[in-house]
Amino acid sequence: MQVPESARAYFDKQTARLQRQMKKKRIAFPEGEDPRVIAAASRLCTEELAIPILMGRPQGQVASCVVVEQPENNPKLNDYARILFDRRRSRGITEMETRKMALNPLVFAGLMVASGEADGFVGGAATTTAETFRAAHMTVGMRTDIKTASGVMIICTHALECGAGGVLAMADPALMIDPTPAQLADIAIATAETTRNVIGVEPVVALLSFSTKGSAKHPLANKVIEARRIVEARRPDLHVDGELQADAALVEAVGRSKAPGSTVAGRANTLIFPDAGSANIGVKLVERLGGAVCTGPLFQGFNKPANDLSRGCTAEDIYRLGILTALQAGE
Numbered sequence: 001m002q003v004p005e006s007a008r009a010y011f012d013k014q015t016a017r018l019q020r021q022m023k024k025k026r027i028a029f030p031e032g033e034d035p036r037v038i039a040a041a042s043r044l045c046t047e048e049l050a051i052p053i054l055m056g057r058p059q060g061q062v063a064s065c066v067v068v069e070q071p072e073n074n075p076k077l078n079d080y081a082r083i084l085f086d087r088r089r090s091r092g093i094t095e096m097e098t099r100k101m102a103l104n105p106l107v108f109a110g111l112m113v114a115s116g117e118a119d120g121f122v123g124g125a126a127t128t129t130a131e132t133f134r135a136a137h138m139t140v141g142m143r144t145d146i147k148t149a150s151g152v153m154i155i156c157t158h159a160l161e162c163g164a165g166g167v168l169a170m171a172d173p174a175l176m177i178d179p180t181p182a183q184l185a186d187i188a189i190a191t192a193e194t195t196r197n198v199i200g201v202e203p204v205v206a207l208l209s210f211s212t213k214g215s216a217k218h219p220l221a222n223k224v225i226e227a228r229r230i231v232e233a234r235r236p237d238l239h240v241d242g243e244l245q246a247d248a249a250l251v252e253a254v255g256r257s258k259a260p261g262s263t264v265a266g267r268a269n270t271l272i273f274p275d276a277g278s279a280n281i282g283v284k285l286v287e288r289l290g291g292a293v294c295t296g297p298l299f300q301g302f303n304k305p306a307n308d309l310s311r312g313c314t315a316e317d318i319y320r321l322g323i324l325t326a327l328q329a330g331e
């Protein structure tokens with residue numbers, strides 16, 4: 001299937017945006033000896049998109065602009081271990097144990113981010129999502145205004161008339177299996193921010209359902225309505241509406257007829273699914289049947305970007321996630 005025009009346009013625009021940044025984002029890669037990571041990191045820095053920091057002893061063709069760190073030789077190791085100790089001491093952990101934990105490249109990368117020595121990390125080429133998540137949770141930590149960690153995909157579709165020129169954020173296909181209304185509201189608020197930073201447009205957030213504005217009466221639709229109320233109360237500045245069916249959210253004529261007066265219907269660029277099942281299935285359908293280019297998931301809700309790769313990822317996947325991580329780190 002042909003790569004959507006929106007994907008080329010999106011990545012061209014975003015790479016140009018990163019190249020213009022005076023202060024490049026420093027992205028730590030814990031699996032720094034993995035040839036896929038080395039290839040992606042070398043490309044990110046030779047194209048002047050970010051400053052990659054590889055953990056370990058990378059071999060082979062490593063671009064000279066890549067930074068290499070060995071946790072065991074790093075003079076800040078004890079300071080990093082101390083951050084971890086302060087965070088975990090209430091759980092009865094010893095300083096010795098935190099030093100040992102900090103030597104783990106995934107944890108070390110998270111501590112570099114937590115201490116401000118890196119702007120984000122991209123891990124998971126060799127670890128499970130749960131391992132990457134736990135490392136991010138204990139090092140980078142959650143934001144105070146968002147209590148729920150979630151995942152978001154950036155989707156570049158052939159439907160140029162939808163979203164931001166065919167580009168949309170879809171959440172959460174990854175972490176929250178069955179969010180409560182308050183958790184769904186957290187996901188919506190976090191995803192709106194991702195749309196702003198990573199897609200680079202003003203978020204227009206649709207909380208999706210099988211029902212549009214009361215067309216069906218069901219507790220599952222009520223959950224979405226409740227989530228919308230919470231978002232409106234917490235963030236009156238956001239364009240948000242729901243419950244909306246996907247066609248009402250995306251297609252102007254359908255939005256006008258099913259949800260007249262809505263400022264979101266027909267122009268949504270940020271789709272919030274009611275649970276991980278529908279989100280995961282939705283993303284895979286647009287990818288496999290619709291030929292969309294889907295990148296992510298990016299984690300959301302952490303203090304700073306901390307992202308997870310699939311273990312089967314390619315160098316191209318890592319390169320793209322590196323770009324999105326640099327964008328997620330903001331201006």
Ligand SMILES: CC(C)(COP(=O)(O)OP(=O)(O)OC[C@H]1O[C@@H](n2cnc3c(N)ncnc32)[C@H](O)[C@@H]1OP(=O)(O)O)[C@@H](O)C(=O)NCCC(=O)NCCS
Nearest residue numbers: 129130131133134137147148149150173174175176177280
């Ligand atoms: C994300 C996930 C991997 C975390 O699992 P885990 O690592 O076993 O998590 P734990 O239960 O050990 O929790 C670790 C910490 O993270 C916290 N946490 C877990 N999920 C969280 C979330 N979504 N938001 C905020 N905090 C969360 C826990 O409260 C715990 O905090 P504590 O250490 O302060 O007590 C788990 O939620 C999960 O498996 N989700 C579904 C993944 C999945 O199957 N996706 C499908 C397609 S990819």
